[in-house]
Amino acid sequence: MKHPIFNPTRRFVPAALVLALLLFGVIRLGADKKLPGKVDLGSKEPPLVVDDAVNRLSDAVARVAQRASPCVVSVHTEKVMAVQPFQYFNPFEEFFGDSFGFGPSPHGQQPGRKKAPREFRQQGLGSGVIVSREGYVLTDYHVVGGMDEIEVTLADERSFPAEIVGGDEPSDVALIRIKDPPKDLPVALLGQSENLRIGEFVVAIGSPFGYSNTVTLGIVSAKGRQAHLNLFENFIQTDAAINPGNSGGALLNLRGEVVGINAAIASESGGSQGVGFAIPIDMARRIMEDLLAGGKVHRGFLGVHLQDVDDNLREALKLQEKTGALVIKVMEDSPAAKAGLEARDVILEVDGKKVKDTNHLRNAVAQLNPGKSYDFTVLRDGERRIMKVQVGEREQEGEPSGMAEKPEKGEKIASGLEIEALREEHMRAYNLTVREGVVVTGVAPGSLAMRAGFRAGDVILEAGGVRIKTPRDFKAVLKKADQRLLILVDRRGAQLFLALKLE
Numbered sequence: 246m247k248h249p250i251f252n253p254t255r256r257f258v259p260a261a262l263v264l265a266l267l268l269f270g271v272i273r274l275g276a277d278k279k280l281p282g283k284v285d286l287g288s289k290e291p292p293l294v295v296d297d298a299v300n301r302l303s304d305a306v307a308r309v310a311q312r313a314s315p316c317v318v319s320v321h322t323e324k325v326m327a328v329q330p331f332q333y334f335n336p337f338e339e340f341f342g343d344s345f346g347f348g349p350s351p352h353g354q355q356p357g358r359k360k361a362p363r364e365f366r367q368q369g370l371g372s373g374v375i376v377s378r379e380g381y382v383l384t385d386y387h388v389v390g391g392m393d394e395i396e397v398t399l400a401d402e403r404s405f406p407a408e409i410v411g412g413d414e415p416s417d418v419a420l421i422r423i424k425d426p427p428k429d430l431p432v433a434l435l436g437q438s439e440n441l442r443i444g445e446f447v448v449a450i451g452s453p454f455g456y457s458n459t460v461t462l463g464i465v466s467a468k469g470r471q472a473h474l475n476l477f478e479n480f481i482q483t484d485a486a487i488n489p490g491n492s493g494g495a496l497l498n499l500r501g502e503v504v505g506i507n508a509a510i511a512s513e514s515g516g517s518q519g520v521g522f523a524i525p526i527d528m529a530r531r532i533m534e535d536l537l538a539g540g541k542v543h544r545g546f547l548g549v550h551l552q553d554v555d556d557n558l559r560e561a562l563k564l565q566e567k568t569g570a571l572v573i574k575v576m577e578d579s580p581a582a583k584a585g586l587e588a589r590d591v592i593l594e595v596d597g598k599k600v601k602d603t604n605h606l607r608n609a610v611a612q613l614n615p616g617k618s619y620d621f622t623v624l625r626d627g628e629r630r631i632m633k634v635q636v637g638e639r640e641q642e643g644e645p646s647g648m649a650e651k652p653e654k655g656e657k658i659a660s661g662l663e664i665e666a667l668r669e670e671h672m673r674a675y676n677l678t679v680r681e682g683v684v685v686t687g688v689a690p691g692s693l694a695m696r697a698g699f700r701a702g703d704v705i706l707e708a709g710g711v712r713i714k715t716p717r718d719f720k721a722v723l724k725k726a727d728q729r730l731l732i733l734v735d736r737r738g739a740q741l742f743l744a745l746k747l748e
Contacts, residue, residue, distance in 0.1 A: 302446070305499045309448050310460045312501050315400045316433035317494050319452040320384055320407075320421070322369040322392040325729075325744065372451035372494035373397065373421065374433050374503060376533070380405075380426030383533055384493030385508055385524075386412045386419040391698030391743075397423055399430075400458050411536035411690050414700060415476035417508055418524060418532045433495060436502025438481060438525035441465050449485040449521070451494025451507055461486040463521075471604045472522055474509055479608045480522040481505045487521030496523040505529075531612060540690040545613030545636040548579020549586065551603040562591055563627045569593045570606040572623075584634040586623065593629070594622035610636065659723055660748050661692020662699060664716055675702035679735045682706045683716050697745045700736065707733035723747070 371388030375381070382397060389395055395407040405423045412419035423430075441447075442465065449461045463485025470480040483496065487510050496505035505523030512518045535542045550573040552558075559567045569591040575582045586592075592600055595609045596619045613619055615638030620631050657663050664683045671677060671684045682704040688694050705713050708722045709730055723730070730745045 302499075306446075306448060306462055309497055309499055309501045310450070313433060313448070313495060313497050313503075314450055314458045314460065315431040316375045317400070317450045317452075317458060318373045318375060318382060319398040319455075319457045320371045320373045320382070320388055320493060321396040321398065321404075322371070322389055323394040324367045324369070324392050370452060370455055370490050371492045372490065372507070374493070374495045374506065375430055376433060376435065378426070378428075378430050378432055380407075380423035380430065381410065381533075381537070382407065382421050382423065383506060383529060384419050384421060385506065386414050386417045388493045389419050389421055390414060391696055393696070393746075395421060397421070398457065403427070409691060409696065411540040412695060413532050413536070413542045413690075416478075416524065416528060416532055416542075417475045418506070418529050420533050420536045433503045434501055435526055435530060436498060436500065436504045438504045438527045441468060441481065441498070441504055443467060446499050447483055447485055447504065448497045448499070449483065449487055449491065449494065449507055449523075450497070451487070451491035453486075453488035453490040455490060459491075463519075466520070469601065469605060470522060472509060472511065474522075477528070477608055477611055478604065479525055479528055480508065481525055483521050483523060484519040485521060486517040486519075487523075488517050491521075528608070528612070536690075542690075543615055544611040544639040545615055546580065546639040547610045547634070547636065548576040548581045550574040550576075551592075551606065553602050554591065562624065564591065564624065568602070569600050569624070570603045580634055580637040584621070584632050586621070586632065586634070587625070589625070591624040592621055593624055594620075596620060611639070615639075657687075658716075658720065659694075660697075660745055661689030661694040662745070663687030663689075664705065664719060666716055667704060676737065677702070677704060677735075678738050679704050679706070682713055682735065683719055685734075693746045693748065697743050699734075699743060699745070703734040703736050705732055705734055706740070 369388065369392065371384060373382040373384035373388075376383050389409055390412050392409075395409070396404055397407045398404045405425060405427075407421045407423050410420040410422050445465045447463060447465055449463065451459060453459050463483050465481060466484050467482040468479075470482045471478045472480055481496065481504070483505075485496070487507050491507045492509070494507045495503045496507055498504050504526050506526065506529050507521065507523050509522045510517055511520040511522070532542050552571045552573050554562070554564065554567055554569055554571055556567060558564075558571060562571070572581075572586060572588055572590045572592065574588055575586050592606055594600060595606065596613070598609065600606045600609065613636045615636055618633050618635045621634050623630050623632060663686050665671070665686050667677075667680065667682055667684045671686075672680070675684065677684070685699055685701055685703040685705065687701055688699050705719060707713060708719055709726055709732075711718065711722050713719050713722070726747060728747060730747060732743050732745055733740060734743055
């Protein structure tokens with residue numbers, strides 16, 4: 246008789262029972278959930294839109310991007326700034342000198358002695374448009390103005406050093422040149438922004454947030470916009486996404502023509518919210534031609550103070566439309582005075598083109614050629630008159646008040662900088678709030694002062710740590726200065742430091 250423990254039947258029956266139950270469960274599961282066979286993915290319905298116009302539009306955008314992207318470059322900039330380090334302060338030394346012999350301070354310097362400013366390199370990124378095979382690149386002034394080093398990166402990732410040819414801060418237009426351009430540079434096709442229509446499709450190309458050759462699509466939302474960023478503004482407004490880094494890039498129509506230079510956005514978050522602005526290429530082209538010709542922008546000058554026409558003025562002046570610009574004052578010996586314009590005149594047309602408002606007139610006069618005569622249509626006492634005006638030339642480019650009278654040029658000091666003692670006429674012309682210091686009345690185009698970021702109307706408060714009250718104070722500091730001078734200026738109520746490289 247076999248021992249129960251070694252009985253093979255009793256030993257394997259439980260295992261066989263478990264295996265049978267598992268097989269039964271698998272079969273039951275397969276019966277409940279059948280495994281799929283061949284699966285047809287996607288709908289068999291026809292496309293939602295079969296209109297050939299949609300395909301043509303998509304193809305047009307793709308061809309514009311393919312053709313124009315190589316003509317748009319990334320612009321990398323660098324500016325060397327002087328930063329004053331933390332200053333150790335010993336209250337005893339202020340009253341008793343160093344007679345107590347405190348020795349070195351905890352910060353490694355003698356008490357009361359100033360540390361030398363340290364260098365800080367500020368880097369920036371923007372975009373630009375290649376406009377000639379000689380290496381000229383059109384961009385925004387705020388991208389390259391005041392920068393010490395500029396590098397241009399092409400779409401194929403080749404990089405080249407560049408230099409500023411000239412800049413026009415009042416319109417935010419600048420022209421730079423690749424120092425040693427390759428022979429195979431692609432060149433953008435320039436169009437005419439005057440022919441743009443509201444609602445027309447446009448493509449924006451640039452380097453937002455450092456992502457080079459980014460393409461976005463939108464429409465022309467409006468024309469002739471004023472964003473109060475520059476003195477001369479006639480912006481194209483678009484909802485094509487424009488973000489930081491897009492500045493200086495191209496705005497193109499669907500024919501592949503550059504119709505604007507991307508400049509700014511209106512945003513509460515800092516990113517695109519569908520309101521972008523571009524400088525019309527018609528304005529940028531004229532400025533670029535002046536910069537190429539001699540580094541200076543020539544603008545027409547009329548010599549009047551103006552005011553927009555509101556509904557009350559329209560009724561009082563018996564105007565049919567709320568258009569035109571009302572003359573408040575005519576400057577003595579100005580082109581307007583010599584032509585016979587008077588206060589209370591309403592300027593309706595310039596050279597046959599209607600005037601919308603004061604900003605429109607300011608831009609229109611600026612585009613006129615100095616020395617030439619043009620027809621100005623004015624309304625005086627309810628009657629339309631055509632007056633021939635020989636337009637003058639605006640002497641300086643940094644004036645905050647578009648048509649206001651400017652003080653005379655100041656004394657040339659150094660590095661392209663002109664200054665004068667601060668007077669009441671400067672207060673009025675530049676809308677200044679400070680009453681002490683010396684005022685910058687001129688900045689030579691392409692000069693070291695322009696590259697440092699100086700503007701006409703800046704008030705110099707301090708130079709090299711010395712308070713500046715007169716031009717003599719500033720000249721005395723210049724004599725003792727080394728290669729670069731740290732200058733504190735007041736610009737329309739805001740203070741900032743500028744580092745001027747000396748010649």
